[in-house]
Amino acid sequence: MTPFRSIVLLFLLFSATTGRAQNNWEQLVLKELPSVLDKHRNFVAIPNVAANEPDMFKNIAFIQPAFENLGFKVSLLPTTTLPVFLAEKEVDNKAPTVLFYLHLDGQPANSNNWDQEDAFVPVLKKQNENGAWEAIDWNSVNQTIDMDWRIFGRAAADDKGPITMMLTAMQLLKNENIALGYNIKIILDLQEEAGSEGFLSTLEKYKNTYQADYMIIMDGPAHPSNQPTLTFGCRGIATCSFTVYGAALPQHSGHYGNYAPNPIFVMSHLLASMKNEAGRVQIAGFYDGIAITPEIKAILESVPDNEDDIRKNLGISVQDAVGTGYQESLQYPSLNVRHIETSWKGPGLKTVIPELVTAHLDVRLVAETDGAKQIQKIKDHIQKQGYLILDRAPTDAERLQYRKIVKFNSNAGVNAFRTDMQAPLGQKMAGALEAYFGEKPVAIRTMGGTVPIVPAINTLGIPAVIVPMVNMDNNQHNPNENLRIGNMVQGIQICMVLLTMELK
Secondary structure, eight states: OOHHHHHHHHHHHHHHHHTOOOOHHHHHHHHHHHHHHHHHHHHHTSOOBTTOHHHHHHHHHHHHHHHHHTTOEEEEEOOSSSOEEEEEEOSOTTSOEEEEEEEOOBOOOOGGGSSSSOTTSOEEEEEOTTSOEEEOOGGGGGSOOOTTOEEESTTTTTTHHHHHHHHHHHHHHHHTTOOOSSEEEEEEESOGGGTOHHHHTTTTTTHHHHOOSEEEEOOSBOOTTOOOEEEOEEOEEEEEEEEEEOSSSOEEHHHHTTTSOOHHHHHHHHHHTTBOTTSOBOSTTTTTTOOOOHHHHHHHHTSOOOHHHHHHHHTOSSOOTTSSSHHHHTTSOEEEEEEEEESOOSSSOOOEEOSEEEEEEEEEEOTTOOHHHHHHHHHHHHHHTTOEEESSOOOHHHHHHOSOEEEEEEEEEEOOEEOOTTSHHHHHHHHHHHHHHSSOOEEESOBSSOOTTHHHHHHHTOOEEEOOOBOTTSOTTSTTOEEEHHHHHHHHHHHHHHHHOOOO
8 A cells, every 4th residue: 555545544534533524625635744744844943932033034034935936925014123924915806805813933942841852853753552752753754644643843833833734725725726715915923922012013004004804813722622613702811910018128937926917918818808719709890791691601512622521631620610611711801810929039948927928910801801990990909908009119107007008010911802703704714614524613702812913903903713723732832832733634624715715
């Protein structure tokens, strides 16, 4: 049996077990798969941390010819920092335009924490019978390819995986003389992992350049089932930190224990007043505006989550009692204590009563909430507990006058977005994917993470849908980031479906 025939048969078996409809695009993808994986390997091998400007331009030099060979006009739009990579292709001046957003940069990587010598030297791995990932020769891709093999390397999944999928899909369509369904603009953000400063600084200047009828964001992981997934919104984030005080200086616990108040206990009472034991926020009005109607509940329950598996993977016996399940919990704003610190940060322990303690919190926002208003609710709650609230450290006179003092700092952050799931874009995408794969895609109303380009969605006023395609367990932002080959194969087909769908 020839290697290619083995590949095809293996994938047909894989597809049959997942209930996917067959289409000749699968064979087109599989035929080119060894070449695609080799290109992706070379792409991932170029370090892409935004702080290293020369490396980012090496990444541009690698992909720009690919876009130009596909007939795209490529521009590097100047910003306050790194440029924005923009590729444009008009197929019909009467057709709608879709703006695709992906990012070219990745998270920094400390190779010492990876199970390979260099995070930017991609390694092909398979899982052994004990569940461990072991390296295999890259020449293996020229033989029978297992869809569960993975490419390990920084940015292999986030977000170079989707870039490779898009470029491959467009090249295959071009090879088959299959027309694109609409005009296309593609933004590659060079600083997404660093906050998208450059891209966001251009929104007013290049608003007309970016203008489109719809926006598709290709980032993030698909549902754990690896079914095609459409995500219609994401949570935002606001942050705050507050400090409570004891004595003016750290005190010896032998001399002043039982006399000088310990601010850690003061902080513990303050934080405990914000949430009950079941995990629900007790701050007045924190959940205002959230309504889970029967229609919304049906949408949330249609997501094929396994709550027992989620709790097992997290290692918890009971979830917080905010929503009835994982998807419903994401529809509410959350309050999280992400870090607590005192003045002593050195090695070892000391028998001291700290002079202060600071708590750092984040608030995950939903479409019904505003970051500034949620922060104000926290501030009002602290004030109701009897605290004098300052934006600076207290003076000696204030320490002597007030028993309860808080220094409060905050950032309203980035608000959430959510696109109507019944709007034309989502309906067209879902219909096209169902027609091809033979089953409805998983529809996520709101995902938990925050996309830093939400201001762009709101400023441009474009209906936006997120299309996550990489495997959920890709170790995004962590050591041993990886991309499952089966997700690469499926992702290319997803791109082909979406690029040819009818939007008129």
